[in-house]
Amino acid sequence: MxxxxxxxxxTLTFTPKNRDPVTALxxxxxxxxxxxxxxxxxxxxxxxxxxxxxxxxxxKPDSGELSLNGKxxxxxxxxxxxxxxxxxxxxxxxxxxxxxxGLELKGVAPSIRHERALDLIKLVGLxxxxxxxxxxxxxxxxxxxxxxxxxxxxxxxxLMDEPFAALDAQTRDLMQTELLQIWERTKKTVLxxxxxxxxxxxxxxxxxxxxxxxxxxxxxxxxxxxxxxDYEMRLTPEFNDIKAKxxxxxxxxxxxxxxxxxx
Amino acid sequence: MESRARGEMNTLASFYxxxxxxxxxGGFILLLILIWQIVPALISLPRGIALFFTTPVEVIKSxxxxxxxxxxxxxxxxxxxxxxxxxxxxxxxxxxxxLVMGRSKILDAMLDPFVTAFNATPRLxxxxxxxxxxxxxxxxxxxxxxVGALFPLLINTYEGVKNVDRVLVNVVRxxxxxxxxxxxxxxxxNSVPYIVAGLRLAIGRALLGVVVGEFFGASRGLGFMIAGAxxxxxVDVVFVGVTIFMGLSLAxxxxxxxxxxxxxxxxxxxxKTF
Amino acid sequence: xxxxxxxxxxxxxxFYAEYQRxxxxxxxxxxxxxxxxxxxTYVIPLNxxxxxxxxxxxxxxxxxxxSGSLWHDVAISSKAFLLGFGLAVVxxxxxxxxxxxxxxAEYTLDPFLTALYASxxxxxxxxxxxxxxxxxxxxxxxxxxxxxxxxxxxxxxxVKCTDRLLVNVVRxxxxxxxxxYFKVxxxSIMPYIVAGARIAIGxxxxxxxxxxFYAASEGIGFAISRFGDTYRLPDMFAxxxxxxxxxxxxxxxxxxxxxxxxxxxxxxxxx
Numbered sequence: 001m002x003x004x005x006x007x008x009x010x011t012l013t014f015t016p017k018n019r020d021p022v023t024a025l026x027x028x029x030x031x032x033x034x035x036x037x038x039x040x041x042x043x044x045x046x047x048x049x050x051x052x053x054x055x056x057x058x059x060k061p062d063s064g065e066l067s068l069n070g071k072x073x074x075x076x077x078x079x080x081x082x083x084x085x086x087x088x089x090x091x092x093x094x095x096x097x098x099x100x101x102g103l104e105l106k107g108v109a110p111s112i113r114h115e116r117a118l119d120l121i122k123l124v125g126l127x128x129x130x131x132x133x134x135x136x137x138x139x140x141x142x143x144x145x146x147x148x149x150x151x152x153x154x155x156x157x158x159l160m161d162e163p164f165a166a167l168d169a170q171t172r173d174l175m176q177t178e179l180l181q182i183w184e185r186t187k188k189t190v191l192x193x194x195x196x197x198x199x200x201x202x203x204x205x206x207x208x209x210x211x212x213x214x215x216x217x218x219x220x221x222x223x224x225x226x227x228x229x230d231y232e233m234r235l236t237p238e239f240n241d242i243k244a245k246x247x248x249x250x251x252x253x254x255x256x257x258x259x260x261x262x263x
Numbered sequence: 264m265e266s267r268a269r270g271e272m273n274t275l276a277s278f279y280x281x282x283x284x285x286x287x288x289g290g291f292i293l294l295l296i297l298i299w300q301i302v303p304a305l306i307s308l309p310r311g312i313a314l315f316f317t318t319p320v321e322v323i324k325s326x327x328x329x330x331x332x333x334x335x336x337x338x339x340x341x342x343x344x345x346x347x348x349x350x351x352x353x354x355x356x357x358x359x360x361x362l363v364m365g366r367s368k369i370l371d372a373m374l375d376p377f378v379t380a381f382n383a384t385p386r387l388x389x390x391x392x393x394x395x396x397x398x399x400x401x402x403x404x405x406x407x408x409x410v411g412a413l414f415p416l417l418i419n420t421y422e423g424v425k426n427v428d429r430v431l432v433n434v435v436r437x438x439x440x441x442x443x444x445x446x447x448x449x450x451x452x453n454s455v456p457y458i459v460a461g462l463r464l465a466i467g468r469a470l471l472g473v474v475v476g477e478f479f480g481a482s483r484g485l486g487f488m489i490a491g492a493x494x495x496x497x498v499d500v501v502f503v504g505v506t507i508f509m510g511l512s513l514a515x516x517x518x519x520x521x522x523x524x525x526x527x528x529x530x531x532x533x534x535k536t537f
Numbered sequence: 538x539x540x541x542x543x544x545x546x547x548x549x550x551x552f553y554a555e556y557q558r559x560x561x562x563x564x565x566x567x568x569x570x571x572x573x574x575x576x577x578t579y580v581i582p583l584n585x586x587x588x589x590x591x592x593x594x595x596x597x598x599x600x601x602x603x604s605g606s607l608w609h610d611v612a613i614s615s616k617a618f619l620l621g622f623g624l625a626v627v628x629x630x631x632x633x634x635x636x637x638x639x640x641x642a643e644y645t646l647d648p649f650l651t652a653l654y655a656s657x658x659x660x661x662x663x664x665x666x667x668x669x670x671x672x673x674x675x676x677x678x679x680x681x682x683x684x685x686x687x688x689x690x691x692x693x694x695x696v697k698c699t700d701r702l703l704v705n706v707v708r709x710x711x712x713x714x715x716x717x718y719f720k721v722x723x724x725s726i727m728p729y730i731v732a733g734a735r736i737a738i739g740x741x742x743x744x745x746x747x748x749x750f751y752a753a754s755e756g757i758g759f760a761i762s763r764f765g766d767t768y769r770l771p772d773m774f775a776x777x778x779x780x781x782x783x784x785x786x787x788x789x790x791x792x793x794x795x796x797x798x799x800x801x802x803x804x805x806x807x808x
Contacts, residue, residue, distance in 0.1 A: 056709050076709050088706040092724040092799075101720075102710040153710065287641065288648035295649065315668050372561035377569075383788040384781045385743045388758075390750065391765035392773065396587065467655065471743070474657045479750050479762075486660070490751075493663035501664050509656035516655050 004189050005032040005055070005157065010064035012050060024050040025061070026214035032189060034156075039192045039200035039207045041246065043253050047215030048193045052159050055191065056082050068157065078106065081150035082159040085166055087142040089134040095121065095145050096130040102153035113152075120148040123182060140171040147179070151186065158188045162195065176203060177231065184228060197246045202234055207246060212253045219249045317499040322506065325499040339507070341484040342473050345401060349408025350469045356409075357416035357465075358458065362446070364417075365424025365454075382418060386410040386468075387475055394480035403480055408472035412465035419461025423454025456527040463519040470512050589770040594778070597771035606760070607779065614745050614756040617673055621680025622741050628681075629688025630730065634722065636689070637696025654686040662747045671752045680744035684737035688730070695729030696722055728799035735791040742784060 010028040015021045024047040032038050040048040053059045054066060057076035066073045068080070081102065089098050096117055103113035121130050124144040134142055143163055150158060164172040176199060183190060194200050200207045201223055209219045223242060225233055233239055279286065300318050302308075308316055329335035364371045364378075390407055397403035431449050440448065477486025485504050492500035553560065570591050577583045577590040601607035636643045636650075662679055669675035703721045712720065749758025757780055764773035 287644035372558040373565035376562045384784040
């Protein structure tokens with residue numbers, strides 16, 4: 001099976017002013033299959049968000065290869081879109097105008113992008129709010145706008161950087177289920193970064209555990225739970241087994257941190 | 264040999280990187296002054312412009328002359344007195360008034376239209392009136408300085424008092440504090456950064472008041488000196504005056520900014536006033 | 538009190554509570570005017586060379602409107618103001634954006650411009666008048682010099698405050714430099730531009746007044762100083778009030794505009 005995304009030996013070091021350089025990724029390898037839902041879990045600062053930004057094309061790795069469907073990634077492109085943790089909605093635009101942003105930047109005609117945006121706004125259930133402004137929306141609603149915007153350009157790969165971290169627990173659970181429903185319908189390849197083991201296990205086909213900084217793949221877990229998944233699955237003993245296994249792998253990375261990496 | 268040269272280049276590069284800000288900024292200013300100085304040497308100025316042109320060196324020479332001949336000292340003294348007295352009055356009136364307005368909603372509502380109206384209007388508009396009332400002696404200038412500096416102080420003190428955290432006031436009250444004690448323990452310390460920011464603004468306005476007041480109705484003072492020099496085409500003297508004001512303004516503002524930074528250390532960064 | 542009376546009392550109380558601030562303000566202003574008028578009519582003898590009272594001011598005001606001199610003066614001053622102010626907008630905003638977006642530009646220009654902004658540039662007024670003469674050019678030059686800096690620095694602050702996340706969002710969808718300027722930076726700085734305009738208006742009016750007090754033959758500033766010279770106090774007060782009304786109107790209008798332009802921002806005061 002040809003991997004959709006292939007990362008080989010990615011290395012990236014940040015050199016901030018007046019501080020020591022930070023190696024975020026070191027020899028990072030990863031393969032993602034088409035249509036797969038993959039989660040990246042790891043301790044804080046392990047480079048998961050960095051990897052996502054490299055995939056998105058906003059950051060350039062120092063060395064290593066990164067390809068999408070065989071082609072090298074060289075900057076942002078239409079096949080990849082991101083949903084951001086802090087939403088990133090333009091506050092002076094309505095929901096509709098925000099969702100249209102990607103299409104607008106690509107020069108799609110107004111009437112076409114209107115229609116497309118409306119379809120997606122309906123998909124995420126915000127039809128009544130199309131003319132509202134972000135500051136009038138709740139966190140969950142804002143993130144749905146973010147999701148609609150990302151899907152508007154019909155990317156192949158959806159990158160999600162802790163998208164539900166800024167939401168309260170109940171909204172988070174709701175959004176997770178909604179995300180799965182939307183994913184089933186649109187069949188995108190999803191790369192999902194999170195701190196929550198439960199969230200990763202619930203949503204994904206595979207969960208990748210990363211080491212503490214500098215980040216490398218430590219372990220991969222295949223989640224064999226049947227789809228479509230529902231909330232009740234989280235209460236089953238099988239699910240708890242999976243969680244326990246992931247936690248055990250992750251635990252070492254976290255305690256290694258406590259011993260002296262100083263975050 | 265080569266590695267040593269490279270080593271030197273590296274230290275030069277890192278020296279530049281660390282001080283880039285100062286080098287670029289200071290360098291630019293020096294460059295402008297330099298260009299100003301050599302312009303008449305490079306192009307021959309037409310008669311009309313040559314009349315108004317002066318160079319930094321001439322300005323410095325002029326300054327030296329004025330000091331040596333004791334011509335400038337009395338002007339500086341007069342302007343200084345106007346500035347200090349006017350500003351002092353503004354502080355003495357503005358701070359207590361701002362405190363009281365901040366704490367009393369009724370007084371605030373009653374004075375607000377006046378404060379808004381007078382704050383939006385350049386105080387300069389009252390200069391002819393003040394000259395009519397107080398003549399061209401020192402008092403009309405002091406009053407213009409006072410009126411100019413009053414409002415930033417008043418308004419900032421008021422804002423500082425109003426913005427005090429209700430929770431903190433309740434905490435102190437719950438320990439049985441009186442209004443006066445609440446002021447002392449919570450309201451005043453909270454307002455200090457605002458007041459100092461107001462002081463910074465007030466200093467700028469006060470200087471402005473001195474300058475403009477002395478243009479129009481004075482017999483002494485640096486502004487008077489500038490106006491007189493301009494009429495006599497003594498552009499170098501004009502720049503002496505302008506530079507002195509500029510220097511004073513920068514020095515005082517800088518001092519107050521440092522004071523502000525010291526006193527604002529506990530505040531979260533977003534809430535700093537311009 | 539029967540129930541109808543009680544209901545009316547309650548309604549009045551509620552009305553008062555909501556509009557308390559406005560009511561007290563108006564009471565205060567009207568009260569002051571009344572006090573002023575009554576004091577000088579019945580209590581203190583009015584020395585016409587020194588003071589005046591509201592009724593006389595109102596009369597002078599009416600005269601000025603009827604004779605057209607008021608409009609004429611305001612028009613002259615406005616022309617210079619709009620030219621100088623407009624120039625400040627057109628020059629100041631791009632400089633502010635440039636400084637805010639490119640760090641090297643900030644390092645180079647900031648110290649110089651800050652020094653200028655902090656100095657009383659009005660001190661150059663006599664020089665400008667001597668150079669440019671008493672006409673429009675000198676006025677416009679001074680007004681420009683005085684009002685350009687709030688725009689530069691406010692826009693500069695606004696650009697630096699731009700949410701970097703939004704820039705990344707636009708970049709991630711393939712937006713280029715032009716898109717970043719027009720779709721993120723410009724909308725982001727609108728509230729800062731309006732705030733800058735609010736501050737610049739005051740400084741611009743100072744420019745008008747200084748040039749017209751110093752050497753002019755027309756304009757509202759000149760009118761005020763001429764009335765003073767000829768001891769026409771009611772006219773002088775009337776002219777001063779006209780200026781105050783214009784200044785307050787513009788400033789408060791811009792304040793309202795600020796909240797319209799940026800409903801998502803929590804107001805930060807910089808009076």
